[in-house]
Amino acid sequence: MLRPGHFFGRLLASAVVVLAPLVALHGCTLYQQYERAEALAYRSVSNRAAEKAKDVQELLERGRSLLEVIAARADMASLDPQRCADALHGLATIDPLYANIGVVSADGTLICSAIPRPRDLPVVSLSDAPWFRGALEAHAPRLSPPMAGSVAQTMVSVLTVPLRDATGAQVGLVGLTLQLGLIAERQFAPGLPPGGSITLVDQRDTVVTRFPEPARWIGRATPRSVQDVRRDTPHGVVVVAGADGIVRAYSTADVGIHGLRVAAGVPTDYVFAAPRKDLLRGSLVAVGTLLLAAALALVFTRTLSRPLASLGRTAKAWASGARGTRADEQLPGEFRTLAREFNAMIDAREASESRLVESERRYAAMLDGVDLLAITVALDGRLMYANDALSRLTGWSTDELLSGDWTRLVLPADATDIFAGLRTTATREIPVPPRQDGSLLTRDGRRRRIRWANAPLRSASGELIGITSIGEDVTERHEAEVARQASARAEAANQAKTEFLAHMSHELRTPLNAVLGFSQLLQLEAGDHLGAPQRHQLDLIHLAGVQLRSLIDDVLDVSQIESGRLAITLENVSLPGLVDDVLKLSSPNAEAGQVQLGIQGPLPGVTLRTDPVRLRQVLLNLVSNGIKYNRPGGHVRIAARSLGDMLEIDVEDDGLGMSTEQLGQLFQPFNRLGRELGPVAGTGIGMTLSRQLVRLLGGELTVQSTPSRGTRVTVSMAGAIVRTTPAADSTPRESATQGAPGLPSGTVLYIEDNAANTLIVQELLAPWPGVRLLLAADGSSGIALARQHAPDLVLLDMRLPDMHGIEVLAALRTEPLTATIPVVSLSASAMPEEVDAARAAGATAYWTKPIDFGPFLKGVSSLLARRPAASPPR
Known part of the structure; x- marks a missing residue:
């Protein structure tokens, strides 16, 4: 049998060699690393919410400033439609997020708008619209709830300011229509990780706009879980299931105007991926260390069992409240000394608790008369003391707090963090943070921001037994500081976005100029010096460059159309010549896809008054779709017919076709109708852009399709024909200037x-x-x-x-x-x-x-x- 001194020395050496340098040090380092990584992850979510809130604030402030400038014009109060229309002309193109700007009289009559209304339409009256009445009665800038826009044909909100005459009397409103779906795509989508969401919510907990799926969520009430995101946590982040059921880390930021706030959510898998990976790796190391220590300790278990069991029973009895329990001082060897020390510790602890009770009584008497909040929390989570100031602020009496569940004062997530922090402080002796910000919930549900000053509460022997905190209500001060910081961050983000849009076109087109330019030069200069395979390869290089340029142009065209800044240049153009150009430009693609191009029936020899560039762009896109979604040996045919001054152009193919469900989604931007993983490349904006261009040209685009049988797209243009000529004259001829000798x-x-x-x-x-x-x-x-x-x-x-x-x-x-x-x-x-x-x-x-x-x-x-x-x- 080992002597007690020898055994204890061996045990001490093992603990120092194995546990101290491996488990304790590694565990402490692992926890600190996880806390830092978690804090950084939370901060990134909070920063994202604040940045997006600033974007929305900047957008609304710009709109309000524009409306106040319009309302301040001396001639606006006269409500003269012509002068009003002249003043608003072109203003809708200032920002792509603006759908329209208009002036409405006090009786609800639409005086004018930046987007002119056809004269044959009846006069619009908004007198019965609830949002109009609310805006008129507000006598101040006001943002309407989400609603369906008659002009933008999408969900919008209207920002209004009063229009007053020279006497100051309100004579109407100046309103700005904001495209909510476009706000989500432009303001919220950039930089958002996969699965993330940004939601703009008004003071009625109604979704103003949201990314992704703005059309689905705009105008709907937010789920309870998302409404609870408003309550702050120590990190400014709470993890809940969002409106779409995805669990995310959410943070909210007040926009600062119109009662709006932004909730930013990032999937927890994305937020906590790095901290969890580090924690797992470190945990595996810690487990290995513990297993090694357990193996070493197993050798000494039998000799420790009886003395240790005796001491364990004593400790358990004392912890359960049996204060008269003492350890057996007749145990052998060092265990006898340990039992005596244990009994001395119990005696000292009981004396310390007695002194603490008296100290608390004097402490409570001193703090009950001050305005600052004062609480004492034991390491086991019990609320030991709360002064009258806390009762006055929260509405809960002191007896209710001390005898009941005091965690009703904080959010559930905060309560969890508080108890975790107390356990950590008690078990690892981590210093109490001297300063800490948190939130308190009042009895009526209000949330107050509190700045706490913390100090450890120790027994007479120096043992840490609790934490005493003095709190100051800094709610108003905190809200002002958060708004200031959010404003600065959002301003920087908005500037970065503007610079990106300005440089994107330049950076993409510059290398394309070399690709297309040199490929064209090679095509002109190579002549017969290249074999057929080399000429074909050169054609493919040029075709790829043309396709990339077309993609860039389409993206920019969509942006300009949505912002109302796309210019249309009307010219007289021959229909047969235009169709001939389309066929020639589409021939390389058709040959590569083994699809036959052709004209079905004779084309009417007519001259159109239209924008030839944009009409050619539409037809090229329709023919390209017919080629891409076809089969080897398939056909794409162009047909046209004139009915008076009406012209209809058909592009028909016998390719894949579309189902009724796919037709219903055809004009959704970036929707590839389930063919994203197929062999055909694309972006899903071609048909959307084509229909918008046709409508800008005064026409309409319709589609008929049958799965596996093909698709027919019809472009109808009323009033486009300005002259009818014989069919022979409609053939394109060489320009007279081409034969000029000089x-x-x-x-x-x-x-x-x-x-x-x-x-x-x-x-x-x-x-x-x-x-x-x-x-x-x-x-x-x-x-x-x-x-x-x-x-x-x-x-x-x-x-x-x-x-x-x-x-x-x-x-x-x-x-x-x-x-x-x-x-x-x-x-x-x-x-x-x-x-x-x-x-x-x-x-x-x-x-x-x-x-x-x-x-x-x-x-x-x-x-x-x-x-x-x-x-x-x-």
Whole structure:
């Protein structure tokens, strides 16, 4: 049998070697790492909610400012429809999220709107609309509940401000219609992780808008679980099941106006993935360590069993309340000493508790008269003391709090964290945090923000037995600070979004210019030097570039249509020539897909008054769909018929076809009708864009389809035919200018920092010996060459290494020698605001990259032809 001293030494050495350096240190480190990772995850959710709340606030504040500017105009109070319409003209295009802006008189009559109404429609009266009456009675800016918009044909809310006359009397309202679905897609979708959600909720707990699925949730009451997200936690985050049943970590942020708030939810699998992974890895190490320690301790179990059992029974009895229980001091060896020390500890503990009771009595008497909150919580979670100030704030009496469930003062998640923190403090002796912010719930359900100052409560022997906290109600101060921080974050996020949209078009089109430009040059120069396989490969390169450019154009077109900024240019165009262009451009795709293209029946020889670019774009998309969703050996046919001034164009195929359910979803943006995983690439916006373009052209697009039998798409355009000619005359002919004997001449200055773009223009102008090309790689050099040579034409890239193209335009227009030189902005950015800025700065035209050779050469030739005949090339 081992001697007690020898055994105890062995046990102590084992504990020091195994448990101390492995379990304790590793466990402490693991817990700290998990807490930091969890706090960072919570903070990211809170930051996301605050950022989106600021986005919404900025949007509403901009709208309110615009409406107040309109209402302040001296001529608006007269309610004259013509003057009102002139004042609102073009304002709906200021922001893509605005559907319309209008003025309504006090009796509910719509005076005018930024989007003109056809004159043959009856006068609109809003007098019976509840939102209108509420806005009129508010006498202040007001946001209506979600409703179906008659103009935007989607769910909208109307922001209104009063319209007053010179005497201050309210004569009507100025209103701004906001597209709620588009707000969700534009404001909430960017940066949101998969499965995440952003919900904008009003003070009635009604969903104003939500991403994803805004159309499904707008106007619906939020579930109880989402309403509870309003209650703060120590991290500002609560984990609940969302409206769609997905469990997420939610955080809310008040927008600050109109009683709105934003709830941001991120799936818990996404939020806690990293902390859980680290915790699992660390736990496995800890378990291994414990198993090793258990194996070593097993050797000594038999010699410890009886003395330890005796001491265990004593400890259990004392813990259950048997205060007279004492350990057996007749145990052998060191266990006898341990029993004596244990008894001494019990005696000291009982004396300490007696002194604590007296101390608490004096402490309570001192704190009952102050306004600050004071509580004492034992390490086992019992509320030992609460002063009268806490009772006055919460509405619960002191007796109710001390004798009942005091956790009614906090949110359930907060109560869980509090008890977990007490256990951690008691078992691991982690220092009590000196400062801590939290929330209290009053009896009537209100939530108050409290700033606590904490201090450990110790017994006379120095043992930690509880925590004493002094609290100050900082609800109003906290709300003001949160609003200020959210405002700053949202402002930064909005600026970043604006810069991204401005640069996206430029960054995508710049490399495309090289791909399309050089592929076209190779097609022109290769001739018969390439074999058929090489020519086919070259055609595929060019076709891929064209498809990518088309995709970029479609995305930007959808954005411009939704914001009301897409321009339509009407021209006279021959229908047979237009159809011929579509067939020629679609032939490579048809050959690759082994689909036959053709015209069904004779085309009417008519001339249309329309936008040929946009109509060609629609027909190309319809033919492309007929080819993509077809089969080898299938057909795509174009037919047309005229009925008076009405024209109908059919694009029919015998391909896959669509079911009734798919037809119902056909015009939903980015909906590929279940064919996302199929072999055909696409984005799902082509048909949406086509219908919107046709409607902008004054027509309508309808679809008929049968599964496995094919699809017929009809474009109907009323009033588009301006002239009917014989069929033979409808065939496209060569332009009379093509046979002109002279070639363009003059001096062209190209200011461009991209070597590939420069080379393409050099190659394009090389066949014109009378054209002299000057090159400059930055704005300063370009201005100097323009002053030195006074060229006949300047081609100007808008983003140069040393200055912006607007600055170059300003410098050229202020110089008498260069003020009248035509300057064409040749840029990869197609954003409307950049185009408008360039034209306002004096640009003669704005051409976007990638360069289309035909229109480019035609444009350069036209501009060079305008120079005075006596002016020799410089």
